[in-house]
Amino acid sequence: MAVLWLLLLVGLSIFLLGVFIWAVVKHFLTAEISSSLQHPVKLRLMQCVVLFTIALGNILQKLRICSMPSFIKFLHDLRGRKKDPTLVVTNMHFGTIPVRLFQPKAVSSNLRRGIIFFHGGGALFGSLNLYHRLCSFLARETDSVLLSVGYRKLPDHHHPVIHLDCLNASIHFLKNLQTYGVDPSRVVMAGESVGGWAVATVTQALACQDKLPQIRAQVLITPILQGVNFQLPSQLQKRNVPLLTRDLMITFFCRYLNIDLSWKNAILTGACVPPDMWKKYSKWLSSDNIPQRFKGKDFSPEFLGPFNETAYLETKHVLDEKISPLLADDKIIAQLPDTFLLSCEHDILRDDTLLYKKRLEDQGVPVTWHHVEDGFHGCIIFFDNQFFSFPCSMNALNPTISYIKGI
Incomplete structure (x- = not known):
């Protein structure tokens, strides 16, 4: 034996x-x-x-x-949850949605700032536990009440589940701010990667809600914001940069939207975008909107592949603003709250942030933008990882905290 x-x-x-x-x-x-x-x-x-x-x-x-x-x-x-003695952490459910509430133990004479946080992970990975330390750090350093939302994910759940879970959890929290000691005039919505996408779609959905406390600011950390133009400079320049490669990104994208992976190439080349649609949206999505310093010397304007009507019929839902919030109408964009955008130089999604920055600024929305020159996608999550720690993690986290503290 x-x-x-x-x-x-x-x-x-x-x-x-x-x-x-x-x-x-x-x-x-x-x-x-x-x-x-x-x-x-x-x-x-x-x-x-x-x-x-x-x-x-x-x-x-x-x-x-x-x-x-x-x-x-x-x-x-297995990484475990690091207990913070300055916080009270409570696991709850808003209906069927698991959430985790982080509240400072110290008594405050005033209502605190509130943060609604959506984690990253490509709609497949990520969890309340994986982002526990980051949420603890944000709550402690900003002296805020933070709600982390554990939305449902792949492989069992597809679009629009993440949007709906994040929206419903946010509405429930906004209706009960007094219960959690949160100032209704200082609620920040924040998210990283696909969580940043959720922030964009949820904030847009709440923009016309006059019966709920208004979101004071939105914080988007390296978000994905559109599924139409994959010929942007960062999509081509950073396609093989860890940790989010182009192949991994498009796989997550197709799986969450329930698109057969055989259409990946049509999506990447733009063959699924009708010429009239591209003409309509190119004013927002074209690489012409990307500052020259990010394009590099060898970049030439995007040339979308020959239109494939079958591919369009299989993928046309990517043109929905709930999937591509960059395509929202000007009247919606103009109603959005003050915005903090964080991009990383070595990130395939860098240019989504730059495009959204221009859209917001064109509609008069106050924007604070921070660019991490040595950053890569997902670096912020490693801020306290002893071996896999990087200087860029704190270079991303510190300005985020400073912005939130200013709300």
Whole structure:
């Protein structure tokens, strides 16, 4: 029996080593690490670990042991929740939506600022636990009451579930601000990555609501804001930069919108966009709106692929403003609250932020923009990770905190 267990252990070790070697080889064949990124070796190792864990999750899913997202969530939860003695943390449900409330313990003579936070993760990963430390830090450093929303995700839930969960949780919170000791005139909505997208769509949906407290400010951290133009400079320049590559991004995008992956190329080349639609929306989505310094010397204006009507019929819902908030009408954009936008130079989604910045400013919305020159997508989540920590994490987090404290 001991020999059998030893053979199993050796076999498992060889198998895991083989998967990791595959991840390393794939990384070095595809990844592009800019010389301006700090700690490139650390970033390469992180990307290898990500590829390794996704590969293991896919293997377990094919063996019908567990789904890949469940495996990733299990690993995330192993990190544990760091308890902050200055906060009271409460797990609740708003209907069927799990939420986590962070409240400062210190007594305050005045009502506190409120933050509604939507986490990132590409609609597939991310959880209340993974973003627990970030939410604790935001609540403590800004002396705010923070509500973190655990919206439903893939693989079981598709669009518009994230939008609806975030919208419904926000409405419930706004209707009960007094219960949580929150000042109705100082509610901030914040989110990272797909959470930033949720902020944009929910804030737009609430803009016309006159029976609820108005959102004072929105904070969008490296958000995805449109699914129409994937020929922007950052989409081409940063397509193989960890941690969000173009292939991973479009896979998340298609899965959440329930689009067959066979249409990926049509989406990326713009072949699914009718010429008349592009003519209508190009004033907002064209690379002409991107400052020259971000385009690089070799960039030429986008040329959308030959129109494919079948692809359009399969993907036309990407033109909905609930999926592409950059396409909202001017009258909606003009009603949006003060906005903080954070972009990272080494992020495939960088230009979505730049396009939204121009749209907001053109409609007179006050915008504060911070650009992290050495940042990459998702860097803010590693602000307190001992080994996988990067200077850009705090370079992204500090201005975010400063802005919120000014509300």
